[in-house]
Structures are given as C-alpha cells and as structure tokens.
Amino acid sequence: MKFSEEFEARFAEMVTHYPIKRSVLVPTLLYVQDETGFLSDEVIAEIASRLDLTELDVRNVISYYSMLTTKPRGKFNVQVCTNISCMVRGGEDILDHCKKKLGIGNKGTTPDGLFSLEEVECIGACSWAPAAQVNYDFHENLTAEKIDRVLDEYKNKGTQ
Amino acid sequence: MTKSLNDSVCMAFLVSHPDEVRVVSRRFGQGATNLERYLELDGYKAVRKALSMEPDAIITEVKNSGLRGRGGAGFSTGMKWSFVPKQSAKPKYVLCNGDESEPGTCKDRLIFEHDPHSVIEGVMIAGLAVGARSGYIYIRGEYRYLSVIMQKAIRDAYAKGFLGRNIFGSGRDFDIYWHGGAGAYEVGEESALMESLEGKRGIPRIRPPFPAVVGLWGGPTVINNAETLASVPPIILGGADWYAKIGTPKNGGTRLFCLSGNLAKPGVYELPMGYNLKQMIYDVGGGIPNGRNLKAVVPGGSSTPCLTADEIDVAMDFDSVAKAGSMLGSGGVVVIDDAQCMVKFALRTMKFYQHESCGWCIPCREGTDWLKKTLIRFHAGGGLKKDIDNVQYLSENMLGRTFCPLGDAAAMPTIAFVQKFRREFEDHLEGRPCPFEKEGAVEQLPVFAD
Numbered sequence: 163m164k165f166s167e168e169f170e171a172r173f174a175e176m177v178t179h180y181p182i183k184r185s186v187l188v189p190t191l192l193y194v195q196d197e198t199g200f201l202s203d204e205v206i207a208e209i210a211s212r213l214d215l216t217e218l219d220v221r222n223v224i225s226y227y228s229m230l231t232t233k234p235r236g237k238f239n240v241q242v243c244t245n246i247s248c249m250v251r252g253g254e255d256i257l258d259h260c261k262k263k264l265g266i267g268n269k270g271t272t273p274d275g276l277f278s279l280e281e282v283e284c285i286g287a288c289s290w291a292p293a294a295q296v297n298y299d300f301h302e303n304l305t306a307e308k309i310d311r312v313l314d315e316y317k318n319k320g321t322q
Numbered sequence: 323m324t325k326s327l328n329d330s331v332c333m334a335f336l337v338s339h340p341d342e343v344r345v346v347s348r349r350f351g352q353g354a355t356n357l358e359r360y361l362e363l364d365g366y367k368a369v370r371k372a373l374s375m376e377p378d379a380i381i382t383e384v385k386n387s388g389l390r391g392r393g394g395a396g397f398s399t400g401m402k403w404s405f406v407p408k409q410s411a412k413p414k415y416v417l418c419n420g421d422e423s424e425p426g427t428c429k430d431r432l433i434f435e436h437d438p439h440s441v442i443e444g445v446m447i448a449g450l451a452v453g454a455r456s457g458y459i460y461i462r463g464e465y466r467y468l469s470v471i472m473q474k475a476i477r478d479a480y481a482k483g484f485l486g487r488n489i490f491g492s493g494r495d496f497d498i499y500w501h502g503g504a505g506a507y508e509v510g511e512e513s514a515l516m517e518s519l520e521g522k523r524g525i526p527r528i529r530p531p532f533p534a535v536v537g538l539w540g541g542p543t544v545i546n547n548a549e550t551l552a553s554v555p556p557i558i559l560g561g562a563d564w565y566a567k568i569g570t571p572k573n574g575g576t577r578l579f580c581l582s583g584n585l586a587k588p589g590v591y592e593l594p595m596g597y598n599l600k601q602m603i604y605d606v607g608g609g610i611p612n613g614r615n616l617k618a619v620v621p622g623g624s625s626t627p628c629l630t631a632d633e634i635d636v637a638m639d640f641d642s643v644a645k646a647g648s649m650l651g652s653g654g655v656v657v658i659d660d661a662q663c664m665v666k667f668a669l670r671t672m673k674f675y676q677h678e679s680c681g682w683c684i685p686c687r688e689g690t691d692w693l694k695k696t697l698i699r700f701h702a703g704g705g706l707k708k709d710i711d712n713v714q715y716l717s718e719n720m721l722g723r724t725f726c727p728l729g730d731a732a733a734m735p736t737i738a739f740v741q742k743f744r745r746e747f748e749d750h751l752e753g754r755p756c757p758f759e760k761e762g763a764v765e766q767l768p769v770f771a772d
Contacts, residue, residue, distance in 0.1 A: 179499040181413075181539050187521035189502035192463050213521070226523040226680070229463045229505035245425040246624055247582035247656050249670050283507065283674055284425040284624075285464050288582035288654060289589050290335055298466035302334070 163208040166197055173212075184213050187223055191230055200234045228282075236271045236278035238316045240264070241295045244281055247288035256292050257281055259306045263313060276320045277313070334432055337589030339606045343568055345576045346552050347592040350436040355471055357478040360439045366484055368555035372447045373492045375558075380451040384554065386562035388574025393419055393510070393547030394623060394652040396640035399554075403544055405534035406452040412541035416448045416457035417519070417533075420548040421503050421510040423462060424623035425674060426654025429578035429590050430548040434461065434468040437552065438475035442485075442498055444551030447558060449496055452544050456497040459548075460515060463504040473500050507678035511726045512545045514680070525682045526726035549578055549653075569595030573639035577653050581607045584614065584659035596637040603634065603657055614659035618742070622651020624671050625731030627738030628658070648738070663758035664746045668739040669697040675732035686729035689720040693736060703753045704767030710747045714740045 165173075172193060177186045190209060195201055201224055210220045224230045240260055244253040257279075261267060264277050271278040287293035290302035294309065301312050336351050344350075354360045372380055385400025406414060418441060422430040433441060445457040459476075461469050476498055479485045487495050501519055503509055509518045513527035516538050537543025553575060557565045566574040573595040579602065581588045586608030593602065599621065603609065610616050616631040621638070626649040629636070636646045643650040658667065676690040693716055699705055700713075717733035717740075724730070740747060749757055753769050 179501075182520065184521035185501075185519060188504050188518055189463075192502060192504045223521065223523055227463070227504035227506050244670070245674055246620070246667065246670055247426050247654075249667075250583045250656070250658055250662050283677060284423060284427075286422050286428045286431050286462070287334070288426050288428045288656070289580050290428075291582055291588070295464065298464070300334075300467075 163204055165194065169193055169197060184215060187213060187215070187220070188227065191220075191224060191227075195230060199237075201230060201232050206232075234271070234275075237276050237320050238296050239278050239280060240313070241280045241282040241285065243283070243285045243287065243291070243293050243295075245284040247284070248292040251291045253292035255306070256294065256304050256309055259309060260294075260313070263310065276317065334428070334435060335589070336432075337587065337591065339591055341597070341601075341606060342592050343576050343594050344592055345556050345565075345568070346433065346440070346549060346578060347436075347590075348556075349440070350432060352436070354437050354439065355435075355475065357439065357475070357482065360437075364559065365439055366443060366490075368558040369443050369446045369450075369484075370490055372450050372558050373490060373494070375450075377451050377453060380447060380558070383562045384451070384557060387557045387565040388562075388569060388572055389550065389553055389557060389565065390573060390640055391547060392549035392553070392577065392653065394424065394625070394649070396650060399546060399550055402534065402546070403448065403451050405532065406454075406542045406544055407535065408453065410453075410542050412539070413456070414452055414454035414542045415538045415544070416445050416452070416454050417515065417538060417543055417545045418445050418457065418459040418548055418551050419510060419512065419515055419545055420459060420461040420465070420468075421506075421515060421518075422465075422548070422652075423507040423510050424625065424652045424654055425671075426580060426582055426620060426623045426656040427652040428580050428582075429653055431465060431468060432578070432590055433548055433552050434465065434472055438468075438472045439479065440552040440555055441472075441548050442475060442479055444546075444554040445498055446485075446489075446496055447554050448544050448546065448551060450494075452542070454542075454544070455495055456499070458499050458501050458519060458538075460501045460503065460509075460519060462509075463502055466502075469500060469502050476500055506680075507674075508680045508726070508728060511728065514726060515545065516543065523680070525680050526724075526728075528725055570637060570639045570642070572641060577638070577650075579606075579638070580654045581657070582654065583620075583657035584610055584612075584662070585657045586611045593638070596639040596642065599629070599634045599636050599638050599655075602638065602655065607655075607657065610657070610659050612659075612661075614661055616657065617660045617662060618658045618664065620654070620656040620658070620735070622649050623654035624656070624674065625649075625727075625735060626651040627734050628742065630742050649734075661758065663701070663756055664739055664743040665697065665701045665750055666756065666758070668736055669694070669701050671735055671739075672697050672732060675728065679728060679732070683724035683726075683729060685720045685723040686732065689716055689729065690732050692716060693732070699767050700747065700750055701756055702764050702767040703750055703755055704769050705747070705751055706769065707748070707751060710740060710744060713747075
C-alpha cells in the first residue's frame with residue numbers, strides 16, 4: 163500500500179507527538195481517507211499493522227466517527243446541515259434542492275461519481291445559516307440560487 | 323479529495339456592535355495569524371509575564387478573575403487548575419478542547435481562524451500554572467482549514483523558540499501538538515475527548531477520578547475550552563480585577579455569543595457577561611425579521627432548556643440564566659420565531675442527540691431513540707395525549723443516569739419544550755396535520771389507541 167510523500171512525512175512526524183502510538187489513529191485515518199477516498203480493507207490492514215493494532219480495533223474506531231467511511235463517496239461530498247440553527251432558516255429546503263438537482267437521496271452518489279450528498283449535524287456555521295460543506299469547504303448563507311452556483315462550479319472543476 | 327476552490331470560501335463573516343467589549347476577539351480581522359503581527363498586538367507578552375510568576379500566583383489570578391468554563395459547564399477555571407496535584411509520577415498535560423459541536427455554537431471557529439496564537443499562549447500559561455510540559459490542541463475534523471492555520475501557528479512558534487526547549491530563554495521546556503477529530507459531538511465531552519486523543523472510540527469515562535488527577539494516558543490533565551484558554555492571556559496582562567469588573571459578580575469578563583436563527587443580524591458578538599438577553603436579541607441581533615414575532619430562545623446551545631418570549635428579560639451570566647431555569651451553556655443563542663413548530667424543533671433536537679449518543683449508557687442510548695420515535699409520530703399526527711406525559715417521563719428518567727452529560731443534554735431541553743409548549747403538542751394530536759407545515763409536507767402516521 164503506497165501513500166503520498168506528504169502523508170508519509172506527516173505520519174512520521176505526528177507519531178512522535180504521543181507517548182503511545184495508537185493515539186495518532188483518528189487524524190491519520192482522516193488524512194488517509196482524503197487521499198484514498200474511503201477506507202478500504204487494504205488501507206485498514208496497513209494502518210493497523212503500522213500501529214500494532216488489530217484490524218478490528220481500527221474498524222471499531224472507524225464506525226464511531228461520522229466523517230470516516232468504508233464505502234466510496236463522490237469526488238465532492240456535499241454535506242448539508244439541517245440542525246436547529248440551519249433548520250429555522252431553511253436548511254431542509256437546501257437539502258431537498260440538492261436532492262432534486264443531483265438526482266440522489268441522502269447518502270447517495272451520482273452515477274458519474276462526481277457528487278455524493280449527506281444530511282449532517284451541526285458543522286459550526288450557525289450564525290451564517292443555512293450552511294453546507296463540500297468536502298472541507300464551507301458555503302454559508304445559502305439560498306437555492308447560491309447552492310446551484312456552488313454545485314455548478316464544482317461540476318465544472320470536476321469535469322475539466 | 324480536492325483542496326479548497328479558493329481560501330476565501332472558508333472565512334466566516336465578521337460583524338460588530340457598539341456594545342461589544344473586545345477581549346478575546348480584539349485581534350479578529352487584524353491579520354494576527356501572522357506571528358509578527360500577533361507580536362505587534364501584545365502577543366506572547368502574557369506568557370513571558372507568567373514565566374516570572376509563581377504557579378500558585380497564576381492560579382490565584384485566574385481564580386480571582388471570575389473566568390468560568392466557556393465550553394458550557396461554567397466551572398471556575400482557576401479552581402479546575404488548582405485540582406491538579408503538585409507532584410505526579412506521570413507527566414501532566416494541558417488539553418485544549420476545540421471539538422466545538424454543540425448546535426448553535428460557532429465561536430471557537432473564529433478564534434482559531436483569526437487568533438490561533440492566543441490559544442497557544444493560553445495553553446502555555448495553563449501548563450506553567452499546573453506544572454505540565456506539554457499540551458494538545460484538539461480541533462474537530464470538519465474544521466480542516468482551521469487545523470491548517472493552527473498547525474502553521476504552532477510551527478511558527480517553534481521556529482521563534484517560543485515552544486520547545488528553553489522557551490524564551492527561561493530554562494523551561496514546553497511542547498504543543500495539534501490533534502484532529504473525525505466527526506463526533508460526544509468527543510466534546512472531556513473524558514470522551516481524551517479517549518479520542520488516545521486513538522479510541524469517544525466513550526466517556528466514569529468519574530471520579532477526575533481528569534485533573536487521572537487524565538490523558540493516566541497523567542493529571544487540565545481540559546479547557548478554546549475560548550477559556552484564549553481568555554487567559556488578557557487576564558494575566560490586564561489583571562484579575564480588570565477582567566472581573568467587565569462582567570457580573572462571580573461571572574468575570576466577556577463571552578462570545580453566537581446569535582443564530584430567526585434574527586435580522588445573526589453573528590458572533592463579544593459582549594460582557596450579564597448582558598441582557600432581550601437587548602441581545604432586539605438590539606445587537608437586530609430583532610426578528612419578516613414581520614414575525616419571537617416565540618422562544620435556546621440560550622446556550624441545543625442542550626439548554628428554551629426560554630419563552632416572556633422569559634427573555636434575563637442577564638446572560640451563568641447564575642442568572644440558571645435562576646431563570648436554563649443554562650448559559652456554550653454561548654449559542656438560537657432565536658425561534660412564531661412560524662416555527664416547536665414539536666418539530668424538539669424532534670430535530672432529539673434526532674441530533676439520538677445520532678450522537680455513543681451508546682455506552684443504556685438510559686441515553688434507548689431514551690434518545692424512543693423519544694425520537696415518539697416525536698416523529700407526534701409531528702406526523704399519530705400521537706396520543708398520554709404520549710405528551712410519556713415524553714416528559716422518559717426524559718426525566720434519563721437525567722443524571724449516564725456517565726457523561728449527553729443524556730441530560732437530550733433530556734433537559736425536551737422537558738422544557740413539553741412544559742412550555744404543551745399546547746402545540748396537543749395541536750398535533752389525533753391525526754391533525756402539523757399547523758406549521760405546508761399541506762402534504764409531512765406524511766401522516768396513523769393513531770394507535772391502546
């Protein structure tokens with residue numbers, strides 16, 4: 163299993179930050195996932211062996227954290243918040259709009275693999291609601307028109 | 323996955339109001355992520371001063387300032403530090419809680435974005451006070467752009483010799499490391515935070531022993547919210563008396579209030595402790611837009627009981643809000659107008675807690691699940707009158723029966739929704755469609771008699 167040099171450098175440094183190397187597990191899984199798109203059996207086996215853990219230990223941790231996934235997602239993961247601050251400002255309408263526009267449901271992925279959609283819990287954008295994240299980018303004070311523009315921009319970027 | 327389209331998409335929008343007192347936010351928008359700029363703006367002066375102070379003197383100063391935990395519990399920060407034993411066979415740690423996830427709360431995000439060095443400085447001063455030699459700054463996984471900012475700030479501080487060996491030529495060593503989460507509300511609870519940092523599922527630990535005695539890897543650990551730690555350097559520089567005077571008795575200083583919901587001017591405002599909630603909504607937040615009226619306010623994040631429109635003439639400090647039957651919590655003020663359905667609001671709140679319950683304690687795992695199911699049925703017209711009491715009864719039986727406060731956090735607001743908006747619950751009974759939803763928006767569920 164080969165990861166990027168950037169990942170390897172980060173991993174080699176981070177593992178020195180803790181008295182017990184298992185501690186590096188959670189951020190490491192997220193950084194690996196950023197490169198591989200999802201946590202495959204192969205990735206899990208590799209990380210487990212590096213940290214002297216069983217694969218089950220790693221799977222137990224993966225299943226707990228909502229950002230970690232063992233299934234492929236779209237290149238752009240659209241995460242729409244519908245928690246209270248977003249809900250009272252129309253977050254659910256934004257989610258419905260995305261469902262229609264992308265033609266997929268919650269946790270679905272478009273056939274071209276470009277987009278996936280997820281209804282998420284509070285992302286910390288309450289004062290700028292309704293809000294969504296596409297991968298790690300925040301998009302705030304959303305309207306149907308604004309999310310259309312945002313999705314079109316990603317689509318152009320993804321098909322270039 | 324791909325990097326940002328451009329950096330600006332992540333930056334949160336800043337607001338201001340004349341009543342603001344800028345202590346924690348004084349460097350927002352000033353370019354203080356740059357270390358040189360931070361130094362121009364009094365950066366790292368407080369930690370230099372702290373290096374010349376006795377540890378007990380630092381703790382006394384923080385105690386006298388009236389600083390209380392900004393994560394939500396409102397416990398005296400100086401007191402918390404004083405619980406760390408002087409002598410310890412195991413290393414001691416400082417852990418900054420930046421796993422901000424309480425719905426309605428988006429303040430730590432601004433601190434990390436605009437003033438990451440103030441958090442580093444706060445962690446260092448806490449470390450000097452309790453005799454720790456290293457600290458961790460835990461930032462939630464969704465805040466990736468802030469992790470980038472924080473990692474750079476830490477690197478810059480090392481490069482200057484502010485961190486690492488012999489800091490500021492004092493002969494003392496101090497290390498700070500960044501750590502990241504991967505999506506979990508529960509991890510914002512102090513003991514689950516430590517489990518997560520140790521590379522495990524974020525399941526809470528039973529207390530006692532408290533983290534101050536047995537924490538990270540078994541060592542004594544001070545855990546403070548990012549805003550709490552960012553408040554420490556100004557206290558050391560300006561003095562306890564100055565800070566205490568800004569707020570109300572036993573509630574020192576200022577607070578970042580995150581105004582959200584049905585408001586004309588939502589945003590994060592730094593106001594003195596004890597600022598009147600009514601004024602906060604109608605003056606600072608610009609009131610309720612679209613010709614609507616105020617129905618309720620969640621004063622301190624989703625786990626705090628709501629206040630009705632008649633109950634908002636209250637000073638926003640820990641003790642006054644507690645007296646009014648709620649909690650100041652995390653500073654997330656969610657304003658709800660009269661177009662909103664409180665049953666739906668209660669349901670969405672419970673859906674969140676059901677999703678985030680780690681499943682360790684049965685009253686929380688089962689309670690949140692049954693309450694969610696009951697509230698879904700209620701909102702869809704399938705509820706019975708006895709279910710209203712049942713919701714309250716179930717909630718009351720979760721209180722105090724779990725390892726961590728997540729069970730309470732789910733139960734407390736629910737009890738308030740039922741008690742204060744019983745009429746709205748009754749309006750949904752016996753197959754009646756939700757009066758606030760468009761026709762056909764909610765699939766009606768059948769009513770089952772007993």
